[in-house]
Amino acid sequence: QSGLTQPPSVSGAPGQRITISCTGSSSNIGAGYDVHWYQHLPGTAPKLLIYGNSNRPSGVPDRFSGSRSGTSPSLAITGLQAEDEGDYYCQSYDRSLSGWVFGGGTKLTVL
Amino acid sequence: EVQLVESGGGLAQPGGSLRLSCAASGFIFSRYEMNWVRQAPGKGLEWVSYISSSGSTMYYAESVKGRFTISRDDAKNSLSLQMNSLRAEDTAVYYCARVSSGDNYFDYWGQGALVTVSS
Numbered sequence: 001q002s003g004l005t006q007p008p009s010v011s012g013a014p015g016q017r018i019t020i021s022c023t024g025s026s027s028n029i030g031a032g033y034d035v036h037w038y039q040h041l042p043g044t045a046p047k048l049l050i051y052g053n054s055n056r057p058s059g060v061p062d063r064f065s066g067s068r069s070g071t072s073p074s075l076a077i078t079g080l081q082a083e084d085e086g087d088y089y090c091q092s093y094d095r096s097l098s099g100w101v102f103g104g105g106t107k108l109t110v111l
Numbered sequence: 112e113v114q115l116v117e118s119g120g121g122l123a124q125p126g127g128s129l130r131l132s133c134a135a136s137g138f139i140f141s142r143y144e145m146n147w148v149r150q151a152p153g154k155g156l157e158w159v160s161y162i163s164s165s166g167s168t169m170y171y172a173e174s175v176k177g178r179f180t181i182s183r184d185d186a187k188n189s190l191s192l193q194m195n196s197l198r199a200e201d202t203a204v205y206y207c208a209r210v211s212s213g214d215n216y217f218d219y220w221g222q223g224a225l226v227t228v229s230s
Binding site: 003033034038040044045046047048051052057069074085089091093097098099101102103104107 | 129146148155156157158160161170171172206208210211214215217219220221222223224
């Protein structure tokens with residue numbers, strides 16, 4: 001099952017800004033399907049962070065933002081905090097699977 | 112408050128079976144599409160299976176097709192995943208996840224149930 005591609009790791013100092021990219025294919029992101037982002041902290045359930053490329057659910061701090069330029073979506077986190085450490089996943093619908101694909105996950109380390 | 116609580120995880124032998132359940136509360140379960148997603152040790156999230164709100168449509172990842180069966184009981188607000196012919200590579204934490212109404216993202220997730228396949 002082919003998935004989306006993310007960098008395996010990213011790091012930044014407290015207060016800094018980081019971005020995470022996500023690459024797909026013509027059957028998912030390239031087909032125009034929206035990209036969503038999830039935060040998965042150790043020992044917890046995955047949490048919806050961004051939906052529909054750039055929308056934040058209520059309760060998600062505005063330090064988290066999503067964007068999409070053509071077929072290149074990305075997640076940005078500003079004002080890094082220690083509690084942001086964890087794994088971040090992009091997700092999209094894939095028409096060839098009639099299901100969903102996730103990125104491999106990006107591990108965020110706050111230095 | 113929306114809650115999804117998985118149960119039924121545990122140890123199974125290769126070739127064996129296990130049935131996971133997900134108890135839903137805090138929303139009208141029958142109106143929502145549901146999924147199972149898993150995470151193998153040290154790996155990322157992998158979508159496993161989908162069921163429509165009516166229960167009439169199901170989809171599966173290639174890795175589990177023909178071995179796993181998703182179902183729902185709206186009277187009991189419950190989602191299930193019957194796992195047969197289990198393999199070592201099915202070892203993972205299994206999450207149930209709700210699809211946001213009218214959209215294609217997962218707005219609520221359960222805490223997960225650990226399935227270990229080993230002899």
